[in-house]
Amino acid sequence: MDSRPKVKFWKPGTDTPGSHIEEERQNVVETASLPVVYNPNASFSIERQRQSLPVFRYRNHILYLVENYRTVVIVGETGCGKSTQIPQYLIEAGWAAGGRVVAVTEPRRVAAITVATRVAEEHGSVLGDEVGFAVRFDSRCDQSRTRLKFVTDGLLIREMMSDPLLSKYSVIMLDEAHERSLCTDVVVGLVKKIQRRRPELRVVVASATLDAEQVCSDGHDRDFQGDHLSGQPEMSGNLTAFGETSGGGGILSGNCFLQI
Numbered sequence: 001m002d003s004r005p006k007v008k009f010w011k012p013g014t015d016t017p018g019s020h021i022e023e024e025r026q027n028v029v030e031t032a033s034l035p036v037v038y039n040p041n042a043s044f045s046i047e048r049q050r051q052s053l054p055v056f057r058y059r060n061h062i063l064y065l066v067e068n069y070r071t072v073v074i075v076g077e078t079g080c081g082k083s084t085q086i087p088q089y090l091i092e093a094g095w096a097a098g099g100r101v102v103a104v105t106e107p108r109r110v111a112a113i114t115v116a117t118r119v120a121e122e123h124g125s126v127l128g129d130e131v132g133f134a135v136r137f138d139s140r141c142d143q144s145r146t147r148l149k150f151v152t153d154g155l156l157i158r159e160m161m162s163d164p165l166l167s168k169y170s171v172i173m174l175d176e177a178h179e180r181s182l183c184t185d186v187v188v189g190l191v192k193k194i195q196r197r198r199p200e201l202r203v204v205v206a207s208a209t210l211d212a213e214q215v216c217s218d219g220h221d222r223d224f225q226g227d228h229l230s231g232q233p234e235m236s237g238n239l240t241a242f243g244e245t246s247g248g249g250g251i252l253s254g255n256c257f258l259q260i
Contacts, residue, residue: 053081096147109135116150138259153183
């Protein structure tokens with residue numbers, strides 16, 4: 001006796017096979033593909049969220065180093081607020097007054113766009129007005145009104161072709177410097193040459209895993225040396241800042257260790 005089930009053909013106009021079987025459950029969350037953003041301080045105001053970041057405790061320390069030193073290397077863990085807060089601190093301290101511009105370089109165009117969007121939201125301005133970005137094939141900034149500009153390393157090199165001394169920039173922040181590429185190394189070398197002609201230009205190198213002492217020694221062909229700025233430093237910190245003086249032939253004369 002043949003125990004195989006008989007094949008039944010579906011007749012057009014009747015119910016499709018299996019249509020009477022209902023789904024056991026239907027969850028909209030399982031079918032939707034929305035990005036998940038973890039922010040435990042989402043209920044706070046923007047200003048309160050900024051103050052809750054670890055880097056806020058060292059706002060005055062960072063501004064002091066930028067004011068007194070030509071080159072500052074800042075090392076802090078991911079998420080401490082280096083990329084979004086330090087440029088805003090520079091704007092609030094007046095480094096973009098008088099038509100000057102603060103430039104922040106990012107290794108990738110996606111990072112430049114997303115960070116610029118977040119900073120514009122925190123700053124309370126429209127993206128492309130006071131805070132803007134410029135990447136390859138896309139630019140959202142105003143030549144006369146933009147005071148904080150996020151660019152890629154390659155685009156900054158292209159700007160050097162028309163303005164070799166980067167005369168409109170007062171501070172150049174090299175973000176995520178540990179993601180070294182050919183453009184990153186070229187930018188670092190050219191900016192150091194520009195500082196010889198423009199001693200007032202400030203350079204901030206920010207990274208999460210960079211060896212600050214090694215960067216300073218490589219940049220000056222000599223070992224890192226100097227006295228502490230004030231008292232004994234806090235050892236083994238997650239945020240470390242080194243400074244280079246504006247005089248003395250480029251010899252480092254102080255360093256400061258900060259802990260988040």
